[in-house]
Amino acid sequence: MLIGKKKEKDVEIPSASLSDIVFLLLIFFLVTTSIDTEKGLDLVLPPPGEQQIKIPKKNITNLLINEAGEALLDGKVIEISQISKTIKEKLLANELLIVSVKTDDNTKYDTYVRVLDQLKKADAKRISLAEPEKD
Template identity: 55%
Template sequence: MLLDKKRSREVEIPTASLADIAFLLLTFFLVTTSLDMDKGLQLTLPPRGDVRPIPRHNIAEVLINAAGEVALDGEEIRIQDIREVIRLRLAQNDRLIVSIKTDRETSYQHFMSVLDRVQMAFAGQPRISLAEPE
């Protein structure tokens, strides 16, 4: 008895609609994916054009240089001490305004460290002024 040898057929995968399916998947993921954009710092700034002279004794000027050294009203201070010093000054003067100025080369980490400590001293009261570059 002779067995007929059957020709083996190669299995083919239809690729005609592969591009359409890939495009639909790409479109689906683009539509359903939400991108989380950074919103920046959440600070309450005064309205534009609302400029009033502020007495010098009501301003605490914090300067941060490129090396991360901090000065409060011209005197060098450790970053760890800012919160307590601002809190003491705030107890003496409830109208205290803190102005933070940085060098162009100051790292973001140093700035945020100082800003966080100043905000902790104010216990959430938005009274921080960010100065424009001179």
């Protein structure tokens, strides 16, 4: 008796629904993926212009940040962690006080942000960001 071999069927992946599955996966990943946007610093800048306002020197305190990351408040070295306390005291004495922040060209951005955080902590509302001097 002859036993015949059965022909094996070719196994194929059905491609009719493949495009639907790919499309649904694409939609799923687009919906579930969150994209973080860089917000940067929240600063309110004055409108551009050549306006120069005369301010009495008693209403300005200078805060310099040198290349080494040291902060100098009115020419005296101060720890960055002490800026908040000192500025609060100065603001109590003079509500119209403007803090002028000036940095060196090579000051690290991290140090600059730490100083701005201390000013925010002191609730200083009038801050002037001065441009670094060009060599």
